[in-house]
Amino acid sequence: MTTTTKWGAVVVAVVALLGVVYFARSSSGSGGPPQISVTDVYVSQSTSDGSSAMYMTIQNKGGSDHLLNVMAGGAGSVTIHDAAMTPETRLAVKGHAVTELAPGGTHVMLEQLEQPLSPGTQMGVRLLFERSAPVDVTAQVLSYDQVNAKAAA
Numbered sequence: 001m002t003t004t005t006k007w008g009a010v011v012v013a014v015v016a017l018l019g020v021v022y023f024a025r026s027s028s029g030s031g032g033p034p035q036i037s038v039t040d041v042y043v044s045q046s047t048s049d050g051s052s053a054m055y056m057t058i059q060n061k062g063g064s065d066h067l068l069n070v071m072a073g074g075a076g077s078v079t080i081h082d083a084a085m086t087p088e089t090r091l092a093v094k095g096h097a098v099t100e101l102a103p104g105g106t107h108v109m110l111e112q113l114e115q116p117l118s119p120g121t122q123m124g125v126r127l128l129f130e131r132s133a134p135v136d137v138t139a140q141v142l143s144y145d146q147v148n149a150k151a152a153a
C-alpha cells in the first residue's frame with residue numbers, strides 16, 4: 001500500500017515536469033520561426049483620384065508573424081485595410097496557415113499614386129514583417145474586370 005502511494009507520487013511528479021517542459025516550448029517563439037512565401041500579388045487599375053487596392057496570398061509554414069507595413073513604388077500612402085476600409089496597424093499572419101487578401105476582404109490600400117496604374121503593367125512591392133526578413137514581390141496590375149473575376153473565383 002505504501003509502495004503504491006510512493007510510485008503514484010513519482011508518476012505525478014514526472015507528468016508535472018513534462019507539462020512544464022511542453023509549456024516552455026510552446027510559449028517560446030510562437031511555434032518557431034515563420035516561413036513566409038507570398039504569391040498571387042495583384043493590384044487593381046487605379047481610380048481617377050489615384051487610389052487602388054492590392055491583394056495577395058501569404059503562406060506561412062512556420063510560426064506566427066505579423067505584416068506591419070507595405071511599401072509600393074509610386075504610392076504616397078499605403079495602408080492595410082480590413083473589409084470595411086478601416087485601417088489596421090498590423091495584420092496577423094498565423095503560423096501553419098494561409099492568409100488571403102482578396103477583393104471584398106482585407107486589402108492593401110494604395111493612395112496618392114504618382115502615376116495611374118494601367119492593366120498589364122507591374123509594380124514593385126516590399127512587405128515588412130515583425131519577425132521575418134522583408135519580402136520583395138511583383139504585383140501585376142489587373143483591370144477591374146480581371147479583379148472581379150478573381151473575386152468570383
Ligand SMILES: [Cu+2]
Binds near residue numbers: 086109
Ligand atoms: Cu481600403
